[in-house]
Amino acid sequence: SRQSYKWQRVLLKVSGEALAGDHKQNIDPKITMAIAREVASVTRLGIEVAIVVGGGNIFRGSSWAGSSGLDRSSADYIGMLATVMNAIFLQATMESIGIPTRVQTAFRMSEVAEPYIRRRAVRHLEKGRVVIFAAGTGNPFFTTDTAAALRCAEINAEVVLKATNVDGVYDDDPRRNPNARLLETLTYQEVTSKDLSVMDMTAVTLCQENNIPVVVFNLSKPGNISKAIKGERVGTLIGG
Numbered sequence: 001s002r003q004s005y006k007w008q009r010v011l012l013k014v015s016g017e018a019l020a021g022d023h024k025q026n027i028d029p030k031i032t033m034a035i036a037r038e039v040a041s042v043t044r045l046g047i048e049v050a051i052v053v054g055g056g057n058i059f060r061g062s063s064w065a066g067s068s069g070l071d072r073s074s075a076d077y078i079g080m081l082a083t084v085m086n087a088i089f090l091q092a093t094m095e096s097i098g099i100p101t102r103v104q105t106a107f108r109m110s111e112v113a114e115p116y117i118r119r120r121a122v123r124h125l126e127k128g129r130v131v132i133f134a135a136g137t138g139n140p141f142f143t144t145d146t147a148a149a150l151r152c153a154e155i156n157a158e159v160v161l162k163a164t165n166v167d168g169v170y171d172d173d174p175r176r177n178p179n180a181r182l183l184e185t186l187t188y189q190e191v192t193s194k195d196l197s198v199m200d201m202t203a204v205t206l207c208q209e210n211n212i213p214v215v216v217f218n219l220s221k222p223g224n225i226s227k228a229i230k231g232e233r234v235g236t237l238i239g240g
């Protein structure tokens with residue numbers, strides 16, 4: 001019989017920055033392959049995996065808005081399109097090693113990917129397919145962290161696993177303060193009141209209101225993605 005793991009269905013959030021690694025282009029194929037391999041290892045165990053991809057490695061709306069006359073909404077739509085590029089890259093990588101994967105976009109791009117249909121996404125997951133949610137929430141002024149929290153709640157996933165380039169949440173900036181400590185657990189309250197830059201406030205409060213725990217962990221350490229998905233201790237756990 002199937003061994004039981006902590007989570008049955010997870011929402012993995014992969015930021016654009018994490019996909020870029022130190023590659024001089026926008027995406028590091030070594031990283032997408034590492035993600036694909038680790039995701040494959042857990043889907044084989046029967047754990048259902050949905051992924052929300054960011055786009056910050058290609059385009060971040062907020063840092064362009066204002067400059068060169070670009071309004072925020074236009075900039076954000078470009079940002080959402082950037083996430084679609086990452087999603088297709090990741091899908092192609094996963095399918096190259098035999099993982100059935102569907103991309104669903106928050107706004108229609110029917111020639112390229114399925115539109116987001118909640119019940120269909122759930123059905124894909126039940127069949128053991130990986131579902132990649134692209135184009136964020138489909139709305140400007142939001143982030144893909146918020147999209148991760150939203151999709152997690154919608155598909156009844158049990159946790160948001162936020163893959164980043166840092167080991168977790170620290171009590172100070174580890175790049176400036178060598179004595180900064182990694183925090184193993186945090187409450188939502190602590191995240192919002194101490195203004196710890198883990199996720200944006202909208203995403204944190206959405207998780208809090210729906211009792212969705214968040215694990216922040218380093219994707220560049222081999223084995224970490226599968227550990228996080230299997231519910232093993234890694235990074236910082238936010239909840240409570």
Ligand code: UDP
Pocket residue numbers: 014015016017053054055056057059060061062075076077078079080081082083135136137138139140141142143144145147
């Ligand atoms: N974005 C948006 N609405 C969303 C999600 C994303 O407008 O629901 C835009 C926004 O401009 C953002 C960009 O897409 O800067 C890329 O997403 P994000 O910055 O969240 O990516 P990450 O930081 O995870 O790489």
